[in-house]
Amino acid sequence: MVRRARTTAQGVPSLCHNRGVKFLRMKPGHGEVLIAEGDPEVTEEERELVEAFRHQLDQGMWAAVPLTGPAGRRQAQMVKAFDEIPRDADRVIFFPRAAGG
């Protein structure tokens, strides 16, 4: 959550400081809760994001990225690994995995 380092994953200073992704988690009685936020281009923040991502998946969450497709069509992309998050994603939503009701 804290933006400490300002170097990219490649060790090059980041030119764009306001780019970031938010990790939101749906919770009963809460609505969504912000669990992590950071710039994946910044090494330190990327590490924290990866950690938060893994933690949520370890807890049995599913992760989805809401997207706007061609012709303005809205859809979601389910992601199972941090690397699958689209680079331009501004948020990832975690929600409990589906179970037969």
Add this chain to the structure above:
Amino acid sequence: MVLALSVTTIVVVVLLWEASMPRIGEAWRRHKARRAIVPTFDHDPGRDLRAEQKARTLLRSCVNEEEWAMYRDLGFIRVWGQRSQGVEYAYLVYPHKPVVAYLPQTGVLLNEYCVEFPDEERPYGTTRLPDSDDVLAKWMALTGDERRLINSANMHLPGRQVDPKQVRRDLWRLSRWERQRLGGDDARRSAGSLPA
């Protein structure tokens, strides 16, 4: 004589131990359970309402304008199926009810997919997401990985949990709602407020 008496005593003690141990264990567990502090949560309608308001805002930011208006006006969202092999089908997504698959052309109901998203952390003692979060979870799972969601669900014939009459009524409401929207769009277009 003493030896025989000792052996008999030992056997009797062992048998009594074996016979009574489960009962003693059960009684001890019950005693502990009675003394355990079980966290209880008072139902707070305000908290639920605030959670639902947040969930609605999140849902609105994810789905398109038509889907949002559909949910706001009708209480459900239609999601088109993507695994079609020539036949168009769709789902009706209700909050905390099974997803209903149907054929839009004929209105024939295909299946009910019973699925839920229980949060086992149970904040406030419940596993239930707010209504709009439940709808959004279904929408994301259906548009993102339809097969995975369907495979996770329990499939039943229509009518198991959702009244087919209710679904048919909802489909009728949906068609009427779409006609009205189309009419409204046409009217605005002719008035020049919408691009043709």
